Amino acid sequence: MWPELRAGLSGWLGPRRTIWLIGTFLVQLYSVPARANAPLNYLVGAGPRNVSTLTWGVLIISIIVVVVITGLLFFATLKSWNRPASPIWKDRELVPRATNPVAVVYAGLILSTAVLLGVTIWTMMTLADVAAPPSKPTVSIEVTGHEWWWEIRYLNSDPSQIFTTANEIHIPVGEPVAVHLQSADVIHSFWVPALSGKTDLIPGQINKTWILADRAGTFRGQCAEYCGLQHAHMGLKVIATSKADFEAWRKNQLQSESEKSIGSAGQNVFMQKCAVCHTVRGTRAGGRVGPDLTHLMTRTTIAAGTLPNRPGYLSGWIADPQHVKPGSKMPRLQIDGQQLAEVRTYLEALN
Ligand code: HEC
Ligand SMILES: [Cu+2]
Numbered sequence: 001m002w003p004e005l006r007a008g009l010s011g012w013l014g015p016r017r018t019i020w021l022i023g024t025f026l027v028q029l030y031s032v033p034a035r036a037n038a039p040l041n042y043l044v045g046a047g048p049r050n051v052s053t054l055t056w057g058v059l060i061i062s063i064i065v066v067v068v069i070t071g072l073l074f075f076a077t078l079k080s081w082n083r084p085a086s087p088i089w090k091d092r093e094l095v096p097r098a099t100n101p102v103a104v105v106y107a108g109l110i111l112s113t114a115v116l117l118g119v120t121i122w123t124m125m126t127l128a129d130v131a132a133p134p135s136k137p138t139v140s141i142e143v144t145g146h147e148w149w150w151e152i153r154y155l156n157s158d159p160s161q162i163f164t165t166a167n168e169i170h171i172p173v174g175e176p177v178a179v180h181l182q183s184a185d186v187i188h189s190f191w192v193p194a195l196s197g198k199t200d201l202i203p204g205q206i207n208k209t210w211i212l213a214d215r216a217g218t219f220r221g222q223c224a225e226y227c228g229l230q231h232a233h234m235g236l237k238v239i240a241t242s243k244a245d246f247e248a249w250r251k252n253q254l255q256s257e258s259e260k261s262i263g264s265a266g267q268n269v270f271m272q273k274c275a276v277c278h279t280v281r282g283t284r285a286g287g288r289v290g291p292d293l294t295h296l297m298t299r300t301t302i303a304a305g306t307l308p309n310r311p312g313y314l315s316g317w318i319a320d321p322q323h324v325k326p327g328s329k330m331p332r333l334q335i336d337g338q339q340l341a342e343v344r345t346y347l348e349a350l351n
Helices: 002-012 015-036 049-081 102-131 243-254 265-273 311-319 337-348
Strands: 139-146 149-155 163-166 168-172 177-183 188-191 199-201 207-211 217-223 235-241
Touching: 049 102, 139 168, 139 188, 139 199, 163 243, 168 243, 177 188, 177 199, 199 207, 235 243, 265 337, 311 337
Parallel strands: 139 177, 168 235
Antiparallel strands: 139 149, 149 163, 177 207, 188 199, 188 217, 217 235
């Protein structure tokens, strides 16, 4: 069979194809680091290691299985070419073979059962491992899915330590964080690939999961259950920092605006046009339809990761949210240029 195989291959694999294949391989190799930085890459974990180890393990086993099966298929195909063409069966007698060909089938069955069983047990063990955090969580948050943004509430047994923010979760490095998931409307799914698997947010039910970052960094998350028009623009970020930085951030989030005493033309516009839907703690603005804006400027993005939180984008968003995120629950408001500038100045002081 080898001469045939070699002849077949060299016919197919001319010099141009060889160069093309090697080139493709090199390009792939080169783009590996680029893909490692892709925001939703799940092959590089920053949380409990065993999940990414399982992913890699199953991936490698699957590749080996595909390669072996393809090899055997090639082998069987080429072997049958060696048979004399169109045998006339009536002139021939069946010659008993030295080895039992059915043994190959048994071997295949045993081997694939063993591989599948192994992978199943490994998966079960990993699932049991990640069911509970390695130690008692030090921080607990409640995440509420809305069409199409995330409400984040930091829970505490002391009510004065509870606060609400949106779309960006800060956590201390190395400490497990309990996450309670619920939904205000339809089913969403909480997914931060580097830190945990997916868990659904289901109306009328609280699902629990946990996250842990073993290094500092910003980890992108995404709603992973189709939830309507702007599902793709329902992103979130987990920002893992040192304990000290986390505490500083938390202290600042706990402050109300009145302590910074803001009173301006912009605030008047805000009270008239925005306060029905948005809260700014410490003021009369207590709407709960949209994100809490008390510390808007401490966030890096707006509209659930859709735009960077910079003045130009902020103006664009307020002037016409339906252009940025069609179907979003923030309507286009009747607001003139001067009011827009004033309200933006007001928002820019919310830090
Ligand atoms: C009818 C309710 C409603 C009104 C009125 C409203 N908003 Fe919103 N706003 C929302 C909703 C809902 C979102 C979340 C949109 C999304 O991300 O899909 C939002 C998002 C925002 C955001 C982004 C916040 C973040 O962290 O992502 C800003 C800033 C904002 N609104 C400012 C304003 C301003 C300023 C006004 C008044 C001129 C206003 N909104 C009026 C409902 C409203
Ligand atoms: Cu969603």
